[in-house]
Amino acid sequence: MTLASARILVVGAGGLGCPATLALARAGARRLTVLDPDVVDLTNLHRQLWHRTPDIGRPKVDSLAERLQAAFPSVQVDAQHLRLTEETADSLFAAHTLVVDGTDGVATKFVLADAAVRTGVPLVYGGVLRWSGQVMALVRGGPCLRCLFEEPPEPGQVPTCAAAGVLGPVAGWVGGLQAQVALEVLSTREPRLGRGTLHVVDGRTLRWRRMEVRRRADCACARAVSEVAA
Numbered sequence: 001m002t003l004a005s006a007r008i009l010v011v012g013a014g015g016l017g018c019p020a021t022l023a024l025a026r027a028g029a030r031r032l033t034v035l036d037p038d039v040v041d042l043t044n045l046h047r048q049l050w051h052r053t054p055d056i057g058r059p060k061v062d063s064l065a066e067r068l069q070a071a072f073p074s075v076q077v078d079a080q081h082l083r084l085t086e087e088t089a090d091s092l093f094a095a096h097t098l099v100v101d102g103t104d105g106v107a108t109k110f111v112l113a114d115a116a117v118r119t120g121v122p123l124v125y126g127g128v129l130r131w132s133g134q135v136m137a138l139v140r141g142g143p144c145l146r147c148l149f150e151e152p153p154e155p156g157q158v159p160t161c162a163a164a165g166v167l168g169p170v171a172g173w174v175g176g177l178q179a180q181v182a183l184e185v186l187s188t189r190e191p192r193l194g195r196g197t198l199h200v201v202d203g204r205t206l207r208w209r210r211m212e213v214r215r216r217a218d219c220a221c222a223r224a225v226s227e228v229a230a
Contacts, residue, residue, distance in 0.1 A: 010033070010099075011099065014104065036081065047166060050068060084112070086111050093123075097122075102178075117138075122140075124181050124182045132170070136181075136199065143196045170201065177199060195215070
């Protein structure tokens, strides 16, 4: 499958989804689905590059799709003004080649990660807060988000970008890195068995670290691989 024929789902049309869709379109992606339930707010504009002041109050997916298609007329954008849920996650994953996590809430990230394990569809996890960000590809055979964090934190334990803030260029850096990782996954789809790479960026020092994450033997992703092998 070529990049042009791949169907890529980007969940989130904000600080990560905007730079990720731009980078993917520039690289040659032609079939994008963007899912987001929110509308544009004034506080979004410093880091969400597809939105402008006249878009305040509009669904984010609409302004993103409008400007992305104006910049790249050959790109097909399916804009869905919806919230991803546990009930809809598996069917959305199954309809796409790869999923990019551009969400803000931790609970939704675990919903995405668990769906990637169940369906076998690759997910590029991403997170950004204040000065720092993280990116990791979750693919069959490699570790999942629960291998890294085990369980979702209790509500309120981890602040969101909306509550704690984020430096705009860091969000752009992380979203662009997610697109790069997505392109690597689509081109190879051959992870090192049982291992994955967590990319950690620090906007204060402008440093980028790579950390090896191993699949936990007692994790659901390891059981899923065993069931497929059986």
